[in-house]
Amino acid sequence: MANILLKHCSSLPFLLTILSFFSTFATIESQFFSRNPSPSSLGLKREKLSHLHFYFHDIVTAKNPTAVRVAQAPTTTLSSPFGAVVMIDDPLTINPDINSTLVGKAQGIYALASQSEASMLMVYNFAFMEGKYNGSNLSVLGRNSVFDSVRELSIVGGSGVFRFARGYAEARTHTFDLKTGNAVVEYNVYVFHY
Numbered sequence: 306m307a308n309i310l311l312k313h314c315s316s317l318p319f320l321l322t323i324l325s326f327f328s329t330f331a332t333i334e335s336q337f338f339s340r341n342p343s344p345s346s347l348g349l350k351r352e353k354l355s356h357l358h359f360y361f362h363d364i365v366t367a368k369n370p371t372a373v374r375v376a377q378a379p380t381t382t383l384s385s386p387f388g389a390v391v392m393i394d395d396p397l398t399i400n401p402d403i404n405s406t407l408v409g410k411a412q413g414i415y416a417l418a419s420q421s422e423a424s425m426l427m428v429y430n431f432a433f434m435e436g437k438y439n440g441s442n443l444s445v446l447g448r449n450s451v452f453d454s455v456r457e458l459s460i461v462g463g464s465g466v467f468r469f470a471r472g473y474a475e476a477r478t479h480t481f482d483l484k485t486g487n488a489v490v491e492y493n494v495y496v497f498h499y
């Protein structure tokens with residue numbers, strides 16, 4: 306009898322069956338790969354639409370520029386800027402005046418992405434610092450043809466109060482200094498979130 310059991314235990318298929326039984330059992334007990342929680346279990350109530358309005362300061366020329374070129378193509382020139390890549394930490398203020406209330410920063414990258422016009426790929430986050438938005442972020446991914454009067458960029462997501470965000474941002478140049486390259490851009494952001 307003992308001999309037979311020993312023979313069974315030492316057989317590989319028998320061991321594997323035992324092992325897989327226990328590992329399946331452990332998986333069910335301790336973790337899951339996918340499930341369907343109710344939105345309220347994440348604290349999500351009704352979806353709402355918010356409209357944010359602020360001014361974006363792209364400061365290229367200053368003692369402490371907020372927009373710095375970090376890369377370019379060998380063929381990039383002032384008259385043919387295709388290939389230039391700029392990193393920004395641009396202040397967002399409530400009025401066009403740079404010294405008005407700071408509501409956040411636009412942090413990310415823009416790159417000259419067209420060979421025939423001043424059109425940029427913009428990838429950045431709005432990191433908000435004001436009121437109930439303090440600490441929440443929105444992520445922007447869009448095309449910006451800077452000489453168009455209105456440009457529309459996609460809001461592709463968010464965090465904090467902007468979890469599950471989606472929407473769009475309208476950008477309008479408020480002032481552009483040809484000599485310094487510094488720009489103030491008015492933003493209207495329309496975003497659905499909870």
Ligand SMILES: *[C@@H]1O[C@H](CO)[C@@H](O)[C@H](O)[C@H]1NC(C)=O
Nearest residue numbers: 362400401402403404405489
């Ligand atoms: C903003 O404040 C700084 C520092 O106080 C000052 O140097 C600058 O002239 C002000 N800018 C404007 C547009 O008022």
Ligand SMILES: *[C@@H]1O[C@H](CO)[C@@H](O)[C@H](O)[C@H]1NC(C)=O
Nearest residue numbers: 407433434435436437439440
């Ligand atoms: C935003 O939050 C930070 C950290 O919680 C805090 O230090 C700061 O004072 C807040 N700013 C505003 C404008 O409420």
Ligand SMILES: *[C@@H]1O[C@H](CO)[C@@H](O)[C@H](O)[C@H]1NC(C)=O
Nearest residue numbers: 432433440441442464465466
């Ligand atoms: C939003 O961005 C800030 C950085 O500005 C970061 O510290 C914070 O964790 C982000 N907020 C959330 C809710 O992820």
